[in-house]
Amino acid sequence: MTLCLPKPPTTLLTKPCGSSDAMAVRLADIEFIPCLSGALYVPDYDTLLIADLHLEKGSSRAHLGQLLPPYDSRAGLLALQAAIARWAPARVMLLGDSFHDAQGPDRLAQDDRVLLEKLAAQVDFIWLSGNHDPCLPADLPGSRSVEIALGDITLRHEPEAGAVNEIAGHLHPAAAIRRRGRRVRTKCFVISPARIILPAFGAYTGGLDVRHEAFRPLLAGEAFRVIMVGNTALHALPGRAVL
């Protein structure tokens, strides 16, 4: 199942700079704006991309006795609300693993479901399926898809080695710099000539270091950049600075 969006005529340009909360990156001649929230805004399509929200991860092992603070869904949805308020997009595309497991939607607290429905009433929600949530329940507001074509670009959950012009999530990229005896590690966007990998958006989602072998086939031999998500700004660094 693939959803295609035609490319609208307008283009929007933003000024690139070293450390900023609004720096543009390009892939297949489309401009993208990485956001401090971990979302990726696509001005040409007036679309906000979100990966790996992992709603109800906190409660996913409660039946086994692990009672983590049940506030992660709320935190994730509030962050999503803020991102929507910031860009006022026409639609939000969630690139899979929006729920941590198949029972996640059932465990979602009433308040959180109300908030989700409120957001879905403001903008169109398009849910891509991920390995954690291959079948989303029918009563979730919005439409569903496995992949989406955005002009020449393919959006999917899990990046595929060898693919080009791809935007994906799944890997939860993170990177670290070492400086003055300290190490700072953050979630990050990975930007290569072939693809953009989004950081995980959820409150309980950890990061996987970009040095991990899972990234190797995707970045094979290519120069890539990371955009590290700081507390107050984004920071673009060449891949070699974090390897």
Added chain:
Amino acid sequence: MDTAVSHTSSTPAGLPGQFADWFAVRGWQPRSHQLDMLATVSAGHSALLIAPTGGGKTLAGFLPSLIELAQGAAGKGLHTLYVSPLKALAVDITRNLEAPIREMGLDIRIEARTGDTPAHKRQRQKTNPPDILITTPEQVSLLITQDGAEHYFANLRVVILDELHSMAPTKRGCLLALALARLHSFAPGLRRIGLSATVASPDTLRAWLMPQDEAGVEHMAAFVRAPGGAEPDIAIMRCDDDVRMPWSGHSSAYALPDIYEAVKSAGMALVFTNTRSQAERIFHELWTLNEDALPIALHHGSLDVSQRRKVEAAMAAGSLRAVVCTSTLDLGIDWGDVDLVINVGAPKGSSRILQRIGRANHRYEEPSRALLVPSNRFEVLECEAARVAAYEGAQDGEGPAELKRDVLAQHIMGSAVAAPFAPDELYAEVTSAWPYRNLVREDFDQAVDFVSTGGYALKTYERFARLKRMPDGRMRLTHPRLAQSYRMNAGTIVEAEMLKVKLAGKRRSSAGKPLNKWGGKVLGEVEEWFVEQLRIGDTFLFAGQILRLEAVEELNALVSRSEATEPMIPSYQGGKFPLSTYLAGRVRAMLAEPASWQYLPEQVRDWLKVQQWKSVLPQPHQMLVETFPKANKHYLVCYPFDGRLAHQTLGMLLTRRLERAGMQPLGFVCNDYALSVWCVRDLSLAIETGRLSLAQLFDQDMLGDDLDAWLAESMLMKRTFRTCAIIAGLIERRWPGQEKSGRQMTVSADLIYDVLRTHQPDHWLLKAAWDDAASGLIDAKRLAQMLARIKGNIIHRALEQVSPLAVPVMLEIGREPVYGEAHDALLAEAADDLVDEAMRLV
């Protein structure tokens, strides 16, 4: 009962024939404290025995049990439970006790039970208990949750807690105290014997041993004190005048030739260091000097166990001349005839150094010989203070830990695992344990709520509750799986995430062939954060060799042996003790009293004299603040002598205040003695014109909102929270059937902390973590004492340049992490550097 008077007794009163004969055959006399212990315990009392190492402490502890067992108590179920903090000590004690039992022909069965004991043996110990069981605190906590524990322990008469001074100040001590309260419920006539090295407050340990009640009168165990051994012989290493005493740093490189000579002069020397990195470095350097090829070995907690056992065996066999070690050899076992203890670096505390010195010469009547090696000028002062304190026998160790909430949560879960419990009864039992005697009922109920449903304001987990109230009011476990999970995770020792250091295949492949990843030998373990700061190809010292990091795979750091002569990564931290309050007081007094400098090396005396001339040396109750310009920045250096942890917290808070005062602080560094903050604005001028008040800057009110605001973001707080969350069972390290993937299953404690703090800042576990941090990593308690002490006692000198006293801390800049800079500032700097690089035209 107080200090025993005579050293030996010619009429071993109370000693049955076969025991008296056993002593006589060996030409031994029972020592007075051994007989005192026997009299006290035989009369049905509990007792604390304080004795120096080599004082026959273990036998004193066991003698009452051995005699009761010999006189007919044997074979009637578990009689004596012996608890030691070290697994190795448990094994060693078993061996040592078997000898007299055999030699006297006693029919007493003694067995050890540790984490390594195979399941079938544990099972046998359960169905057919020995007379004496030798074990560790963690095993006791597991034993009391077993089915039928009340029958198993019904005949228990004596519990012996060895090295009590080392267990009581920790969370392990809290867990043990709770277990002891449970044992008391099973066997009310139980006598408790505490064995301890000398401590600052014996009365506290005497009370710790006993069940307490609400009356407010402390119940105390009897007190037996062995006479002290011979006075130790402590020297401080002095370097020749042509060798410059270092201003700062911890390498002690200047002293290595002298350390080597000292090792040569001794039969067997223990070379203690404060950190693992220091041990590795000293070991490496000693071997480069080792022209005589002396057998010198290395021992620290990160080395592979088999490697450590080898070194211990070689020590016991007397085939080594020196062992370079860390606090792993502080405690316990007599591995051999050590006749010299060399302590490299600062002693940090009087009790710590006394304990280490005691490792030399376990023969009681002979003096222990020790050599203190300061690694910089301040440490000379600290060594001198420690030397005097040691002669006076002054103690400054920590008192017992109290009211650890995470441990309480674990115990409540354990109680439910054992059997349904009535909250009223459990509360009474818990508060009879000394560390929890002040626990209020509300706090206890919150703990039960936390264990049941997580204690969240949002009642999401009612249907997943781990405990359920039964109609009779008792609480029961909701699923047997929870018991299994509890057993796999019980205990209070939370390590940093560790990676195994593994040798990868012999040669690194150059043509893209994969490394021989899994076949390699395991050298030991290092903290994950240490490996994370390395790049592939970096070299570092570990297990006495220079290693090159090849790859990080899963939980292994794959390394190869490097031919480099110098490691690229010089050191890693680990186990830094802060300077004790007591020694700090002594150092302050020494600074103020030039008459006490007579034993200091001339270089150090000169340093202090120049300080007197260029600035001032403060009185003991004063704190000196110096301000001066240097390289377009303005520095403020203060000297509280309150240890690195408290200084770090002070630095964080001062920079916030200086920021608000418009001084534009840029960062700070600290060591155990001093703190240096630098700013854009002229501090001397601001103080002179009254725009900046030092009294206000150092006012106690900084411990309010500023501290809370800083803590909220602090990594130290997150680290403390992680420990609490693991001990309290919020995060489980091991899952049934999923040991290996445990880490992938769990959510990072940092993320949980952030979310919980935002959505329920008054959560019970956050309070637990805050209390821990206040006395632990952020040392807010000590900072509070310091701020109270210096109120009205700050002296300020505005200087033209850096003062002699400030040099050591100023030298830390560039060597130690600089604090006070935001996360994002470092990221921005990294990004901008690369912009500069890209823009460079050549």
